[in-house]
Amino acid sequence: MRLLSLHVQDFRNLAAVELAPSPRATILVGENGQGKTNLLEAVYFLATLKPLRASRLQELVRFGAAHAQVAGDFDGPGGVRRVAVRVEPGGRTALLDGKPQEKLDSYFEGLAAVCFAPDDLLLVKGGPDGRRRFLDRAAFNRWPAVLAEARDYVRALRARNAALRTGTAEVEESFRGPLVRAAARLLVRRRELVLELAPRVQVAFAEISGPGAPEVRFAYRPAHGVRIDGTEAEIAAGLSGILGQRLERDREKGFTSAGPHADELTLALDGKGAKLFGSQGQQRALVLALKIAEIENLRAALGRPPLLLLDDVSSELDPAKNRYLLAYLGGLAAQAFLTTTDRRLLDPAAGPDTAFYRVEKGVVTALVS
Numbered sequence: 001m002r003l004l005s006l007h008v009q010d011f012r013n014l015a016a017v018e019l020a021p022s023p024r025a026t027i028l029v030g031e032n033g034q035g036k037t038n039l040l041e042a043v044y045f046l047a048t049l050k051p052l053r054a055s056r057l058q059e060l061v062r063f064g065a066a067h068a069q070v071a072g073d074f075d076g077p078g079g080v081r082r083v084a085v086r087v088e089p090g091g092r093t094a095l096l097d098g099k100p101q102e103k104l105d106s107y108f109e110g111l112a113a114v115c116f117a118p119d120d121l122l123l124v125k126g127g128p129d130g131r132r133r134f135l136d137r138a139a140f141n142r143w144p145a146v147l148a149e150a151r152d153y154v155r156a157l158r159a160r161n162a163a164l165r166t167g168t169a170e171v172e173e174s175f176r177g178p179l180v181r182a183a184a185r186l187l188v189r190r191r192e193l194v195l196e197l198a199p200r201v202q203v204a205f206a207e208i209s210g211p212g213a214p215e216v217r218f219a220y221r222p223a224h225g226v227r228i229d230g231t232e233a234e235i236a237a238g239l240s241g242i243l244g245q246r247l248e249r250d251r252e253k254g255f256t257s258a259g260p261h262a263d264e265l266t267l268a269l270d271g272k273g274a275k276l277f278g279s280q281g282q283q284r285a286l287v288l289a290l291k292i293a294e295i296e297n298l299r300a301a302l303g304r305p306p307l308l309l310l311d312d313v314s315s316e317l318d319p320a321k322n323r324y325l326l327a328y329l330g331g332l333a334a335q336a337f338l339t340t341t342d343r344r345l346l347d348p349a350a351g352p353d354t355a356f357y358r359v360e361k362g363v364v365t366a367l368v369s
């Protein structure tokens with residue numbers, strides 16, 4: 001998969017951008033607050049239909065504009081296709097070769113993007129929601145159907161929470177079935193993904209850390225003892241039983257206490273929680289290992305690396321990890337977009353086919369390397 005061209009219109013502070021990405025590294029250089037991350041976000045949004053940072057889609061529309069659009073020509077398994085996504089007051093529309101798409105299977109065919117941004121450094125140190133988000137985004141890259149499945153779950157969760165607050169026990173019961181079925185589907189996805197990623201995290205962490213690196217344990221911990229080792233139907237039945245036992249408590253609090261939204265992904269080094277006991281350097285190495293594990297896993301599953309988006313990571317990593325990451329990327333031969341305020345930091349990533357662009361006040365211009 002390769003992005004051949006990118007067209008951005010009224011997306012955040014980018015009024016109109018036309019860009020010809022390199023087949024390898026495209027480096028976006030600019031001062032703080034000029035629109036570099038916005039451009040990465042536009043590419044990520046095009047490839048995943050998920051906003052990278054925004055909590056509301058409307059945040060993506062340039063102030064004062066009616067709608068935002070990102071489009072690109074992708075050379076994928078079935079040839080060159082034009083994908084586009086538009087954000088309007090009514091919501092988001094995905095288009096494939098100019099035609100709006102209801103079902104997104106064809107849109108996503110061959111598309112996958114992994115982003116690595118400074119906020120990811122909180123993956124180990126921060127709260128469980130960041131780790132759940134990592135898992136769900138990685139699961140969605142692996143199996144695009146997860147986008148709809150996760151949305152079904154959130155919808156079912158909101159409906160049951162509303163029923164807990166206002167409805168009778170019978171009303172709650174009628175919302176529990178759809179909730180546990182959607183939950184079980186998501187739990188099976190997360191379980192499979194953790195199984196795939198765990199050995200890869202260990203390998204990447206050992207490579208980054210060098211000889212004598214501690215052993216990494218990467219495990220999914222469902223809240224309140226929900227079991228995830230059976231079939232989807234068994235998981236749903238188990239979760240339903242636990243929600244039944246916790247019903248009074250949940251009605252008092254007005255929300256559902258067990259299910260994928262409450263679970264944790266634990267990371268341990270030699271058996272000790274990495275969040276509490278890992279050094280700063282080990283925590284950063286672990287984050288890098290998680291990202292590399294996801295990239296390697298997608299590469300194995302898709303037969304080629306995903307599109308990579310690296311937002312100012314070189315200024316956040318120490319020189320050794322930065323060198324490791326850039327050497328890894330060089331060996332991967334993936335298409336990548338990298339942002340930086342200091343071009344020298346990315347020199348090791350630059351090759352003869354690197355494209356350089358300057359981003360200034362939302363205007364993107366090609367630089368002669």
Ligand SMILES: Nc1ncnc2c1ncn2[C@@H]1O[C@H](COP(=O)(O)OP(=O)(O)OP(=O)(O)O)[C@@H](O)[C@H]1O
Pocket residue numbers: 011012013014030031032033034035036037038039059060061062063312339341359
């Ligand atoms: N919807 C929007 N419409 C117009 N401008 C926006 C919108 N959303 C964000 N911005 C502007 O985009 C700018 C931030 O751009 P961005 O986050 O891409 O910066 P950056 O170049 O990555 O900087 P840094 O190096 O600090 O990360 C801010 O000036 C912000 O006001």
